[in-house]
Amino acid sequence: MSGGTGGTGDDNGSRGGAGGKSGADAYRSRPPADAPPPADEHPSSEFAVPDGIAPPEAVEEDQPTSEFAVPDGVVEPVQPEQEGSAFATPATYRARSSPTAFTPSDGVPKVVLTKDAPWQDRMRAMLRMPVGERPVPEVVQRHDEETGPAVPRVLDLTLRIGELLLAGGEGAEDVEAAMFAISRSYGLDRCEPTVTFTLLSITYQPSLVDDPVTANRTVRRRGTDYTRLAAVFRLVHDISTPDTEVSLEEAYRRLAEIRRNRHPFPGWALTVAAGLLAGSASVLVGGGFLVFAAAAVSAMLGDRLAWLCAGRGLPEFYQFVAAATAPAAMGVALSLSPLDVRASAVITGGLFALIPGRALVAGVQDGLTGFYITAAARLLEVGYLVVGIVAGVLSVLYLGIGLGAALTPETVLHPVERPEVQLLAAMGLSFCFAILLQQDRDTVLLVTLNGGVAWSVYGALALTAEINPVAATAIAAGLVGLFGQMLSRYQHASALPYITAAIGPLLPGSATYFALLSMARGELNAGLASLSKAAALALAIAIGVNLGGEISRLFLRVPSVAGALPVPAFRRRAAKRTRGF
Template identity: 35%
Template sequence: MRDLLRRGMDRVFGTRPATIDTIEPGSIVIAPRKPIDLRDEAAITEVLDLALRIGAVLLDAGTGAVDTRHQVEFVANIYGLEDVDVDVTFNTILICARRGSTLPPITASRTVYYRSLDFTRLAQMDRLVRKIRRLSITPATAHGIVDDITEAPHPYPRWVATLAWGLMALGVGIFLGGTWVVWLTAFATSVVIIEVNRRLNRIGTPPFFQQMAGGFLAVLPAALLNPVLESSGLGFRPTQIIAAGIIVLLSGLTLVGAVQDAITGAPITGTARFTEVVVMTGGIMIGVALSIRFVGLFDVHLPALTAVPPFGAADVPARVVGGAIAAFAFALASYAERRALPAAFVAGAIGSGVTAALMLTNLGPVFGYAAAATIVGLVGGIAARRSLTPPLVIAVAGITPLLPGQAIYRGMYGLMTGTGGTSAMVTAFIIGVGLAAGVTLGEFIARILRRPRLPNVFTAYRRTR
């Protein structure tokens, strides 16, 4: 149908085909295709390797398996390989190009050996795919651009990212209703956690033990300061400091990608990612438990968070500001582009505001978190196309302040002291899944709202004149 429209427009009007710059927003972009000789194995291998390298960066950044597969297929289709099979697993991408019944297929694969949070690299790869679609650049040129993207240093110095993690904990402290003592302590604690984990990673320590070390360190400052500041009248709540540290550690996990894969038809990849999330979260919990036992040897006992502190309408502004700061800081710590930082700030404010507003009702916290995540995913999916920022950046940053750090600590403390805690752990699990599922639903709704229409050849003709 697309080819008929293009040929019909050429015959009737004698104009060139409509491109991405000549079709109105919301209409189908006719992607240029370059012919390829199916007998040229070198040319086909070059295209397959390009598609795999782009897919590897997307998978590395936490993009869902289905979205990664679509992007890999799209790049291969652009260069004339329309009969391809793509399989994306937890850390491997496999692509097979079929060349008809008389020639053997060509297969290539690539493995992602590590996970990294570099949203600038993700955004640049997204723009490369757009450039391939719009300009039909050669595979060799695209390979050169991929080299520049993957070999470029982070856009910000490492110390900026470290301070951003601390700022994120400070924002979470505000979101949880803490005082300035809680904010500063959470800031310092998170900076120490990130720096220690970075050094552990440098010597090859497995991520599980890094998470365990982070959970252990999250408890120590609160335990040391609690006997001194408990009766000072400064509003010192160690549970808020610990919860802020836990949220910082949880924010680096691919919870959204795991649930998204399970929902969108990639159960094997979703199961593998979800297993990773569970194991890494288990490392945090073990670290917290060990730290609670450790400080107990010195007769230092932390207060139990048996219930969420009272929440009223007067607390909504602080929660909105705290959530916005935390989302902004997470995007900065994840090396997001400058254009994405204001969007992350707004997404955090929206998510925190919706959650705070719904907590004033009788709908329950789980519904409030899920509804907020859905709205964040919707806003991120729509705004992403306008700011050329991948939806994943805005969505993940927007739900980061909502991660169930307090519920995890409450459950872990209850289990360690024999006062219960199973209910809190189940609540934390449901909230985490609800956040990820809400983001996936919001992005799905955004895709429906911006679903392309068939191009109007008369409109395209007027814009080419």
């Protein structure tokens, strides 16, 4: 019992300690009167808001404001959003007090394109400029002012004209210039034409906020007809000239007539021209009358074989193989006969008629002007055709050497120098080449004279002055390109009809034959050396023609440039075609 009572007392004592202190303990814990007030558990700062003053309620903002924000109570004027163009003049720009951020101290150059310059030069100059720096177009041909130009029809006409030019062998730069001239003449300003070997495309963007319109066209067939090419150039010239009004319907009608026009020379005339071309080339390397006749007959036979292969739908590679076998077979047959005939001259003359000089010049020109994809495709085409010629000639030469034919390169290494006869042969070669290219009859005489100039310069340098044949060929080809470009600009036509046939006497026919003959005889080193010489001569022709064309532009008036401010006029530097310094 006592243990239970003690436990109860302990519980009561515990409860008393827990519930509060006793009176003695409370007295002992009371602080004296002069003691400092007790410190708070959390000390406050002297910058704290005193008691009794309510701090302003803070408003939480989603985004902090800037000291440049518009004060409360000031209403900012609302400006309606307008569609602008990157080519428009800035709103803060003033002509009289223009800030230096927009205008240099001497003014912004303004392009002034003279009407006397050919359309090729004017369009090339604008194509090389950025879109924002191109001058505002002056619409040459009229259209409906309310609806504007018919964009799909203009783009379709542009592509059709570009297709004819590219299929006719025109360079990619001139094709782009012609396409840009057509679209700009009909009021389509921001157009970007693109030309590759088989695809043409053009993009027109009305403004920066509108969707661009793109159209393209594929070139599937190519044909050599310089008469049609000249007609297309005349159409482009008439469309881009303000003095001549050519509506879209009229342009389509003229384009259809150009497509329907027949070739100026029939098929039999082309075959005869191929024979005379081979005969003239054989005379250039020292052949006589019998060699002339044999080369002409073999070339005409090869031409007919090529036409037969073309009629059966065979690729052009096999057509060249068939055409090359006929002159080689004629040369082997003459070497096996008892006749004293220079068989090597017969084969060389046949090769002159087959070397693709037109495609070679166009390919190198595209490469020099920055169209590397098109240039690579053209040169690859030339390579395939040359391989076809090599295959046709080598197959016959192997057979002839096996039969014991006396084919030696020494027979034509020292040709007989007959300047008058060779000059007439060179002019006859250019004349026949012009017929094969289906040139206009008005240009045949001019290109024949140009070919005579080319051979005279080459003979004077290589034979008389004993200059390196590659350098002499490049100089002669440069004069051909110079005169051809000047004649074409005088006639407002393409330069190809005045150049391509004139370089015929300079083609490396004999060097190519030496290379093939050495390979057939097993002399690989001599064959590769002669083949390298032929390639160097071909490149010299192409580069010389292009350089002559570039030099001819120096004789034309350069479009003058006037500053935006009243400063003296100065000449603008030519825009870069490709990357460079």
